Amino acid sequence: MSLLDVVDLRVTFSTPRGPVHAVDGVSFCVASGEVLGIVGESGSGKSVTLRAIPKLLHANAAVTGTVRWRGADLHTMPAEDLRRVRGGQIATVFQEPMSALNPVLPIGLQIDEVLTAHTTLDTAARRRRAVELLGLVGIASPTTRLDQFPHEFSGGMRQRAMIAIALAAAPALLLADEPTTALDVTIQDQILKLLLRLVADLGMSLVLVTHDLGVIAETCDRVAVMYAGRLCETGSVHNVFLRPQHAYTHALLRSMPGEGAARAMLVPIPGQPPRIDRPTAGCAFAPRCSFVEDLCTTTRPPLIDVAPQHRSACYAAARLPVRAA
Amino acid sequence: MKRPPTPLLGGLAILGLMVAFAVAPDVFSPYDPLAFDFSALLAPPSWAHPFGTDQFGRDLLSRSISAAAIDLQIAVFATFFPGTLGALLGLLIGWYGGLADAVIGRLMDLVATFPFLVLVIAIVAILGPGLANMYVAITIVGWVPYARLMRSEAMVQKNGEYVAACKVLGYSTPRILFRHILPNAIRPVLVYAVTAMALAILLGSSLGYLGLGAQPPTAEWGVLIADGKNFFTTAPWIALFPGTVIVIAGLGFSLTGDGLADLLEVKR
Amino acid sequence: MSRGAWLLARLAQIVPTFLLIGIAVFVLARLLPGNAVMAMLGERGTDEMVARLTASLGLDKSIFAQFVAFLEGVASGRLGDSLAFRIPVTRLIAERLPVTMLLTGLAVAFALAAAVPLAFVAALNANRWPDLLIRAIFQVGLSSPIFYVGLVLLTVFAAWLRLFPVGGYGDTMWEHIYHLFLPAITLGLSFAAIVMRNLRAAILGVINAEYVDFARAKGLRGSVILLRHVLRNALIATVTLVGLEIGSLLGGAVITETVFAVPGVGRLMVDSIFARDYPVIQALTLALAVFVSLAFLLTDLVQMWLDPRVGR
Numbered sequence: 001m002s003l004l005d006v007v008d009l010r011v012t013f014s015t016p017r018g019p020v021h022a023v024d025g026v027s028f029c030v031a032s033g034e035v036l037g038i039v040g041e042s043g044s045g046k047s048v049t050l051r052a053i054p055k056l057l058h059a060n061a062a063v064t065g066t067v068r069w070r071g072a073d074l075h076t077m078p079a080e081d082l083r084r085v086r087g088g089q090i091a092t093v094f095q096e097p098m099s100a101l102n103p104v105l106p107i108g109l110q111i112d113e114v115l116t117a118h119t120t121l122d123t124a125a126r127r128r129r130a131v132e133l134l135g136l137v138g139i140a141s142p143t144t145r146l147d148q149f150p151h152e153f154s155g156g157m158r159q160r161a162m163i164a165i166a167l168a169a170a171p172a173l174l175l176a177d178e179p180t181t182a183l184d185v186t187i188q189d190q191i192l193k194l195l196l197r198l199v200a201d202l203g204m205s206l207v208l209v210t211h212d213l214g215v216i217a218e219t220c221d222r223v224a225v226m227y228a229g230r231l232c233e234t235g236s237v238h239n240v241f242l243r244p245q246h247a248y249t250h251a252l253l254r255s256m257p258g259e260g261a262a263r264a265m266l267v268p269i270p271g272q273p274p275r276i277d278r279p280t281a282g283c284a285f286a287p288r289c290s291f292v293e294d295l296c297t298t299t300r301p302p303l304i305d306v307a308p309q310h311r312s313a314c315y316a317a318a319r320l321p322v323r324a325a
Numbered sequence: 326m327k328r329p330p331t332p333l334l335g336g337l338a339i340l341g342l343m344v345a346f347a348v349a350p351d352v353f354s355p356y357d358p359l360a361f362d363f364s365a366l367l368a369p370p371s372w373a374h375p376f377g378t379d380q381f382g383r384d385l386l387s388r389s390i391s392a393a394a395i396d397l398q399i400a401v402f403a404t405f406f407p408g409t410l411g412a413l414l415g416l417l418i419g420w421y422g423g424l425a426d427a428v429i430g431r432l433m434d435l436v437a438t439f440p441f442l443v444l445v446i447a448i449v450a451i452l453g454p455g456l457a458n459m460y461v462a463i464t465i466v467g468w469v470p471y472a473r474l475m476r477s478e479a480m481v482q483k484n485g486e487y488v489a490a491c492k493v494l495g496y497s498t499p500r501i502l503f504r505h506i507l508p509n510a511i512r513p514v515l516v517y518a519v520t521a522m523a524l525a526i527l528l529g530s531s532l533g534y535l536g537l538g539a540q541p542p543t544a545e546w547g548v549l550i551a552d553g554k555n556f557f558t559t560a561p562w563i564a565l566f567p568g569t570v571i572v573i574a575g576l577g578f579s580l581t582g583d584g585l586a587d588l589l590e591v592k593r
Numbered sequence: 594m595s596r597g598a599w600l601l602a603r604l605a606q607i608v609p610t611f612l613l614i615g616i617a618v619f620v621l622a623r624l625l626p627g628n629a630v631m632a633m634l635g636e637r638g639t640d641e642m643v644a645r646l647t648a649s650l651g652l653d654k655s656i657f658a659q660f661v662a663f664l665e666g667v668a669s670g671r672l673g674d675s676l677a678f679r680i681p682v683t684r685l686i687a688e689r690l691p692v693t694m695l696l697t698g699l700a701v702a703f704a705l706a707a708a709v710p711l712a713f714v715a716a717l718n719a720n721r722w723p724d725l726l727i728r729a730i731f732q733v734g735l736s737s738p739i740f741y742v743g744l745v746l747l748t749v750f751a752a753w754l755r756l757f758p759v760g761g762y763g764d765t766m767w768e769h770i771y772h773l774f775l776p777a778i779t780l781g782l783s784f785a786a787i788v789m790r791n792l793r794a795a796i797l798g799v800i801n802a803e804y805v806d807f808a809r810a811k812g813l814r815g816s817v818i819l820l821r822h823v824l825r826n827a828l829i830a831t832v833t834l835v836g837l838e839i840g841s842l843l844g845g846a847v848i849t850e851t852v853f854a855v856p857g858v859g860r861l862m863v864d865s866i867f868a869r870d871y872p873v874i875q876a877l878t879l880a881l882a883v884f885v886s887l888a889f890l891l892t893d894l895v896q897m898w899l900d901p902r903v904g905r
Contacts, residue, residue: 051806054810056806056809056810058801083812083813083814084812085812086809086810086811086812087810087811087812087813088812091810091811092807092810094803094806094807094810096803099802099803099804100803100804100806100807101804101807102804102807102808102821102822102825102826103804103826103900103901103902104825104826104829104899104900104901104902105821105822105825106901113808113811113813113817113821114811114812114813117811117812117813117814117817118812149901149902151901151902162807165811169812431613434610435610435613435614435617437837437840438610438614438840438882438885438886438889439614439617439840439878439881439882439885440839440840440841440842440843440844440881440882440885441840441841441844442841442843442844442845442847442848443840443843443844443847443862443877443878443881444878446847446862446863446866447621447862447874447875447877447878448621449866450865450866450871450874451621451622451624454866523735523736527736527737527738527739530738530740531738531739531740531848534738534740534848535740535847535848535851535863536867537866547738547740550740550741550744554744554852557744557747557748557752558748558752558753561748564741564744565745568737568738568741568744568745571736571737571738571741572733572736572737572738572741573736574736575735575736575737575738576732576733576736578736579732579735579736580732
C-alpha cells in the first residue's frame with residue numbers, strides 16, 4: 001500500500017479577477033521509501049500541489065479531492081490529528097529559508113518547538129537532540145549555532161537548519177519545495193546530496209518539487225510532470241526520460257542540456273507559458289505543441305496507462321520520436 | 326481611484342452638518358443660545374428642549390449648535406497654522422538637507438520628547454489662557470509631524486526626473502519648490518491634516534474644559550461640559566449632549582481622514 | 594557594529610537629550626512676557642517683594658550665569674520652592690509623580706489587556722462582523738475626549754451605581770488601585786484604540802508570512818503559532834508605537850487627574866497654572882520630558898530584546 005495517496009486534487013484561488021485553477025485534477029501516490037519528483041515550469045501548480053498535501057494553503061484557496069495518508073484523509077480529519085501528522089509524520093522544507101525561518105527566534109528554539117510538539121522528551125534531551133540534528137545536516141559547532149539567529153547563518157546553512165527542523169520529529173515523508181532554488185549554484189549540489197543521503201539513511205519518502213529536470217534525473221525514482229495545473233505524465237524516471245509519452249515532456253527534455261545531449265541541438269519550447277486563469281477546453285499545451293492535432297484543442301486528453309507504471313495524457317504519445325540515448 | 330467607501334461618505338455627511346451649524350446656527354437653533362429662561366432651569370430633555378437646559382435655563386441644543394462655529398474654527402486653525410509652518414520647514418530641509426536638516430531634525434526630536442499636551446499647557450500658562458494663545462502654543466508644539474511628512478516626501482520628489490528637467494530648463498529654486506515639488510508632495514500632508522483635525526477638536530475642547538482654551542461665556546463644547554460638570558449627577562444632560570456632539574464631530578473628521586487615506590492610497 | 598556598542602551608543606544619546614531638554618525649558622521659562630516676577634506676584638507685589646524675589650530667582654544676573662545656575666540646580670535637584678505650597682518643587686513632584694506613574698501604568702495595563710486579544714479577534718476575522726464591530730467601537734473611543742469619557746464613567750459607576758469612589762487616591766496600594774480604576778480605564782481607552790488598530794495591521798502583515806506557514810507545517814499548536822510566531826513579530830512595530838504614545842498618555846493624565854481629583858502631577862500642573870506657580874510648571878515640564886525620553890530609551894531596549902536584528 002502506498003504511504004500517500006492523492007486523488008483528483010483541485011485547488012482554485014479566488015482572486016479579484018475571478019477564480020484561478022492552480023491545480024486541476026491531479027492524482028499520484030508515493031510509496032514507502034520512494035523519491036518522487038514533481039517537475040514543471042513556474043505557475044504549473046507544482047508548489048501549490050505540494051502545499052495542499054498537508055493543508056497549508058490559505059483561506060483564499062478552495063481545495064477539493066482527497067489526500068490519504070496511511071489510509072486516513074488529511075483534509076477531513078480533526079485539526080488536532082492533522083497537527084500531529086504535520087511535522088510529526090509529514091515534514092515540509094520550504095524554498096526560501098530566509099523567509100521560512102522566524103527571524104526573531106534562535107535556531108535552537110525553532111528546532112526545540114518541533115520536538116515539544118511531537119515528542120515527550122524533556123528539556124535536556126531536546127537540547128541534545130537539537131545538537132545531534134544540526135550535526136546530522138553538517139553544521140559545524142552545533143552547540144554555539146543553536147543560540148544564533150537566522151540572520152547569522154549563511155544561505156546554505158539556513159537551508160541545512162531548515163532541513164534539521166524538518167527532520168526533528170523523524171517524519172516518514174519529506175515534502176521539499178524547490179529546496180535549492182534560492183541558493184548559490186555551488187551550494188545547490190551539496191544540499192541536494194545531503195537531502196538524498198538523509199532520505200536514504202533515515203528510510204524516508206521524499207516528494208521533491210523542482211523546475212530542473214537535471215535534478216530529477218539525478219535524484220528521483222519516479223517523476224510527475226505538470227503543466228498548467230494538470231498532470232501530463234508520470235512514470236519511472238528511467239522510462240519517462242528515455243521514452244517520454246507526452247509532447248510536453250518531450251519538448252522539455254529537448255530544451256534541457258545534459259549527458260548525451262551535447263551533440264543534440266537544444267530546442268527551446270516556442271510560445272508563452274499558459275494562462276491558468278483562462279482554462280482551455282482541450283490540452284493546455286496544445287497552443288505550443290509541435291504534434292498538435294484537432295482533437296487536442298477541443299477535448300482534454302485523459303491520463304491513461306501507456307505502459308506498466310507509466311501514465312500519460314497525450315493524444316500524440318504514439319507519434320513522438322524516440323529520443324537518441 | 327476606488328469607489329468612495331461608505332465610512333468616507335458618512336464622515337463627509339457629518340462634516341457637512343457641522344459646517345451648516347457653523348455657518349447658519351440661527352436656522353437650526355430653536356432658541357437664542359444666550360437667553361436665560363428662569364422658568365426652565367436645569368430642565369431635562371423634552372420636546373421643548375431636546376438637549377435640556379442648563380442652570381440658567383439656556384437651551385443646550387441651541388448652545389451646542391452655536392458652539393459648532395468655534396470648534397470648527399479650532400479644528401481648522403489648530404491644523405492650518407502648525408501644518409503650514411511644518412510643511413514649509415519640511416519642504417526646505419528636505420530640499421536643502423545639510424546643516425539646516427540636522428539642526429531642525431534635532432529640534433523635532435526635542436519637541437517630540439515633551440508630552441504634547443503638557444508642553445501646550447505650559448506655553449498657554451506662560452502666554453495666558455485664551456483661544457489666540459492656544460493657537461500659538463499648538464503651532465509651536467504641533468508642526469513636527471507635518472515637517473517630518475513633508476521632509477520625506479520632498480526628499481523623494483527631489484530625485485524625480487521632472488525636477489532634473491526643471492533644473493535643465495533653468496527654473497528658479499522657489500519655482501521648482503512651490504510650483505512643482507509642493508503640489509506633488511502635499512497629498513500625504515493633507516490627508517494627515519484631516520485626521521489631525523479630529524485630534525484638534527479633542528485638544529481644543531479639552532483645553533476649553535480645563536479653562537485654558539476658549540473662555541466663557543463663549544459657547545465651546547468643552548466649555549459647555551465644564552459648565553455642566555458640577556451638575557453631572559443631578560443634571561447629566563448638560564455635559565452628556567455636548568460631549569456626544571464632540572464625539573460625532575471627531576468621528577466625522579477621523580472617518581473622512583481614514584477614508585481619504587484609503588481612497589488616495591496614502592500610506593500611514 | 595556589535596550589539597554591545599549599539600547599546601552603549603543608545604545609552605550615551607540620553608546625555609545630549611537631557612541637556613537639550615534643559616535648554617528648552619530654560620528658554621521657555623524666559624519667554625514669559627514682561628517681567629516674570631511681576632507675573633508671579635501679580636497685582637499684590639510691592640517693590641521690596643519684587644526685588645527680593647528677583648534676587649532669590651537669580652534674575653538679576655546675566656542670562657548665561659542664570660543658565661549655569663539653572664543647570665546646577667537641575668543637577669543637584671534644587672529647582673526652587675513652590676510659590677503656592679511653599680515647599681521645594683522637587684519634594685512636591687516626588688510626592689505626586691508616583692501617583693501619575695501608577696495611573697499611567699494601570700492605564701497601559703488595561704489598554705494592552707483589552708487591545709491585544711481584540712486585535713487578534715479583529716485580524717483573524719478581517720473584514721467580517723467581529724472585526725467591523727471592534728473597529729467601530731475603537732473608532733468611537735478614539736473620537737471621545739478624555740474628560741467626557743471620565744465624566745460619563747464617574748457618573749454611571751461612581752455616582753449612580755456607587756461601585757467606585759468619585760475621586761481621591763486612598764492610603765494603601767489596594768485603595769490606590771481601587772481609586773484609580775475608573776481613571777485608568779478613562780486614560781487607557783484611546784491608547785487601547787491606537788494599539789488595537791496598529792497591532793491589528795501588524796498581525797495582518799505577518800499572518801501570511803512564510804515563517805508562519807512553516808510553523809504550521811511543523812505541526813505546532815495553534816497557541817504557539819499565534820503567540821510565538823505571529824504576536825512576537827507583530828509586537829516589534831507596536832512596541833515603538835507604545836513608546837511614542839507615552840507622551841500623549843501623560844498629557845491625558847493631566848485631564849484624567851483633573852476630572853477624577855487624583856493628586857498626581859497632572860492635576861498639580863493645571864492647579865499651578867491658575868496659581869501662577871511658575872517654578873512648579875517649569876520643573877514639571879522638565880520632569881515629564883525627562884520621563885518621556887527615558888520611556889523612549891526603554892522602548893529601544895525592549896525593541897532590541899524583541900528583535901535580534903536590531904543593532905547588527
